[in-house]
Amino acid sequence: MAVTKKRAVATNGLPDISYETIETQLTFRHYPGDRFTHSDLGLSVADVRDMYRNMLLQRRFEERSAQMYGRQKIGGFLHLYIGQEAISTGSVYALKPGLDSVITAYRDHGIALAVGMSSNECMAELFGRVDGCSNGKGGSMHFFSKEKRMFGGHGIVGAHIPLASGIAFAHKYREDQGVCICYIGDGAVWQGSFHETLNLASLYKLPVVYVIENNEYAMGTAVDRAAAETDLFKQGVSYAMPGSLVDGMDVFSVCQSMRDHVALAREGQPSLVEIRTYRYRGHSMSDPGKYRTKDELEQKKNEDPILRLKSYILENNLITVEALDVLDVEVKAEVSASVTFADESPMPPPEAIYEDVYTQKDFPFLTH
Amino acid sequence: MAVTKKRAVATNGLPDISYETIETQLTFRHYPGDRFTHSDLGLSVADVRDMYRNMLLQRRFEERSAQMYGRQKIGGFLHLYIGQEAISTGSVYALKPGLDSVITAYRDHGIALAVGMSSNECMAELFGRVDGCSNGKGGSMHFFSKEKRMFGGHGIVGAHIPLASGIAFAHKYREDQGVCICYIGDGAVWQGSFHETLNLASLYKLPVVYVIENNEYAMGTAVDRAAAETDLFKQGVSYAMPGSLVDGMDVFSVCQSMRDHVALAREGQPSLVEIRTYRYRGHSMSDPGKYRTKDELEQKKNEDPILRLKSYILENNLITVEALDVLDVEVKAEVSASVTFADESPMPPPEAIYEDVYTQKDFPFLTH
């Protein structure tokens, strides 16, 4: 902390008295798009293919759920992740499956499919059926998979932020080398839980990476109408946490940044990453999205992470167009099968209402 | 925001790939002690005398209340401000009485006496009597004076932070040019309300100054055991808010800093000031203060803001020793009179329990 002595005029017309300044230099990392090749990242062609397939699966799954919502197969809210798939796929590729943990908010289908939850259990959950990943109790906003270490799916904005630090705390406590990634929206930054938790994470040196998925809007509120400081990666300064800014439309940039930050976490240094992205659809199904122009939307669609990866693959002759087309067919078939699966899965019977509330089997519920 | 391109080795043994950095320069103001003279600040000798008297009054009032607590005239918690008096006095001197507003936490006797609340009403409140500044309903932690624009005295750590922005919001809404100063402890910085509110204040350009009275401890927790980043004035970065660091043992430094920041607020720019100070007594009456050494305490007592001002006065021949002694006697008499006043004030009668809950006079309380 450099202290500089200088003389300056007081702002309010008081006598010209001397005061000093304290100068600090901050450095953040920046991961722009189109900077990393798959070989920079040490990814094989098979890896690239898997990434592409995974992003495509998320896209098609959600397009299909939108359709099913229209047919009233799905109730409640449905928040689509379309446009943001490079974040889920890119970041999950930085994790050790079966060891590391993820947790996110209610826009959770993408992350769920990225960590390997099946289309079937996800679609069945949307349909509210017993074979759903949450037994039909959670719905779109509450996908969970203990097996895949996907800790939800959370509907209260900001409420999962402390959970993530707790998950990381347990990793550290058990010394199992695991790390937790917590995804939050740009809108969630302004919940108190963000502030409290990032300080705790830094104080306790927890193995956690906080990822802000900045898709420019929280419902109808553009980032600059909610944030006094719109460079969200700077929030880490308050907690002595390293911060990075990442282009979220390039899956390789995401992957590289998350590898670096996950490595930091594994060494016991929590950090904050702002990934800039965009959601193509409305906030939820009922949102006409009047707060943005068509032009803005179209322009962003040009940066589409899936098309971008496709171009990259083709330009670099990694996979043939024909092979990609086959992938597309395969993914569509998987999604269609999940709709059939969901439709055939039974609705939970009334008695199920009392299941899953307590671990205690004979809890004496009030019945009148 | 300067973006620098450079090459660096990734932290986790990945291939050496290029990333860029974003560099930002931050500048904070610093108001150390012993830098400002009273004439720098345009203060007359009478002003200096008033400041001295006011700080002394706080000191003697609290020494006396500690005594009365020992005699069980006072119940509940009693948090003493002793050691921090330069902050209350110095900052209130930067305000326009009758226009500007103040609000603080439970360690509120000093601010109350600084804004001109009488020793009588304050002591009577401690005694839980009808002539107390809160009719005996609030006690030590809840001093209020609508007349003096003292908005409390608040016992839940962090809960008054948003109130301050609301008070400032009303000043702005009514365009009355008023400003609100909000005092918070170093411990309160880690409540979510701090984060939420500072963002709101900055977003809405509210005329508010947030003052962190960093007295090094929150109960038994030293700042560096609670704060991942111990330079608390840097918190403003997250909200694009100017920040300053001030020596809280020098009433002139406090006064100058607060004039500058209050002026900023009056122009619609909220800001954050960290004032470093020390509390000589335990957190409350029951705290033996084992978390700090005697040496530390003694050293801090050498910086005593009242002794310091006294030395300044004498060194600069502003007031004679004799005159200061007279002041001392006067202040002691005032405090003694307040004890008599409080003792003679009646206890609230049982019916008073239902008064002051609602403005509605005939609210139908449940009585069984």
Next chain:
Amino acid sequence: MAELQLREAIRAAMVEEMDRDEDIFLMGEEVAEYNGAYKVSEGMRERYGERRVIDTPISENGFAGLGLGAAMNGLRPIIEFMTWNFAFVAIDQIINNAAKIRYMSGGQFSFPIVFRGPNGAAGQLAATHNTSVEALYSCFPGLKVISISNPDDAKGLLKSAIRDDDPVVFLESEFMYGMRGEVSEAEDYTIPIGKARIAREGDAVTIIGHNKSYWRALEAADMLAKDGYAAEVIDPRTIRPFDWDTVIHSVKKTNRCVIVDESNPFASVASEVAFQIQARAFDDLDAPVHRVTAKDTPAPYAKSLIEYYMPSAEDVYHACRQVMYLN
């Protein structure tokens, strides 16, 4: 009488009051540019500008407290919660500051503020988005709590709430925002806080229901009417203070009572109403007071389960028959 949607009636109340009093402003998430998540405040930003209709970040604790500070300093805020589920992060401001500061200041500072938004179940939104909060807030002295069931009450009571110098928790319903109903066109129409409404007179049984539950009570009354029994249906409208006189008077006539409350049962408003009835009309009761509530579980997502979770008109009907010893 004009026919208005519930959301329009609420808006009309806010607009009439804001036209009348410059000190009133509306603040909340998406209330301004977006015209309200449920379009309650549609057009208000245009009418009053951004000085008086104000969007917030997702910082409920912050803006609830900001509203309270503004109220302490002389303004009359209306704070909208997108739903009351999202007010749990702000509850400290409401129950520690709104409810208690007036008292702790010896009456110096008042809180002429309204916190409003939809309460209770709203379908397949799962457990965190379906909480009923009336009992939680009603137990705190210092607050007033209103829960409305129709456009006319909404308008008349919201106008009273805005004018009231005490903090009011005002509970609406997503499911009812589109519901139409006749609204008085009387100039400056207000309904006093603390007065229940006898929606239908009868002598066979008293059915009490607020908010959506009021409609279940009415439907059950219709079913009983087909059986030849006249149920008295009471909408308490205000939960704190509660209009005990109206309820006790009714129970003394019907000698039996069923309370419908879509909250979880334990320590609900229904519990309190039952307590008061047995305390104040003990000798008049021919049967124990019954209640029909949501199940004693979190709210599930699945359609089959959430329907079972909620109190139904049939449940109410059967409870009535039970207290009438007809089963």
Next chain:
Amino acid sequence: MAELQLREAIRAAMVEEMDRDEDIFLMGEEVAEYNGAYKVSEGMRERYGERRVIDTPISENGFAGLGLGAAMNGLRPIIEFMTWNFAFVAIDQIINNAAKIRYMSGGQFSFPIVFRGPNGAAGQLAATHNTSVEALYSCFPGLKVISISNPDDAKGLLKSAIRDDDPVVFLESEFMYGMRGEVSEAEDYTIPIGKARIAREGDAVTIIGHNKSYWRALEAADMLAKDGYAAEVIDPRTIRPFDWDTVIHSVKKTNRCVIVDESNPFASVASEVAFQIQARAFDDLDAPVHRVTAKDTPAPYAKSLIEYYMPSAEDVYHACRQVMYLN
């Protein structure tokens, strides 16, 4: 039997369980270096080190949620709130996450966590520091709520709570921390959650009281004994789930009941207990169920007022005489 202070009994429970199970840790404000604001955790930091006994900043929402995340990932946290008054800023974590995530995840994630700390009035601390929260938490399915009145129950029930795989809200009392009482020295002494304790048998009236109110109930029973009446005194100990059988059985014998509850009255535990009694023992009641609660106001600071505010043994005694038709 050993005589322990309440705080020692609570500490003994934590220590025995932490000795037994590495996955248990204690976290909260001032629990470690300072040995606890009320010295409940004295010596524990020394015993277990800073890995397992952890001080926090004043960030209740943050560390309550951190505890929940740790529980989801296999640990068994004990989270201390310095008092329950300070948990309102964290209530969203408890009622939306602790109570509901297990359900929303279809039972995949459990929360073996205890939130503990002193509840209710603690003298001249004014309104924000004297709230009773038992009803607030008990209404949420997914939680268990325990409120203890003496060292023996504290030890036996806290051990059960720590072992329980569901989230438990454990309510203590500043005023009782120093109170001494016999504590079983049985090895691995636990008391089942959900079982009331009949503290004194009698046939004249049933008096129910938990936490500090239990002692008011006992005192009133002593006063009645002097009048020649044997009151039955029940300490429910667990509020959720509540032991209805024990209470109903007692009321069927005594035919009258007084509930002591230092909460504000509206929608309190007392309301629920009264509801259940009139529903389940209607024909056995010879008088309406009465309750003695704190006044329907915020808690005042002045000594004269706070004494009047709290339920007293005399109040309980008079309520008993009233339901016994002796007044």
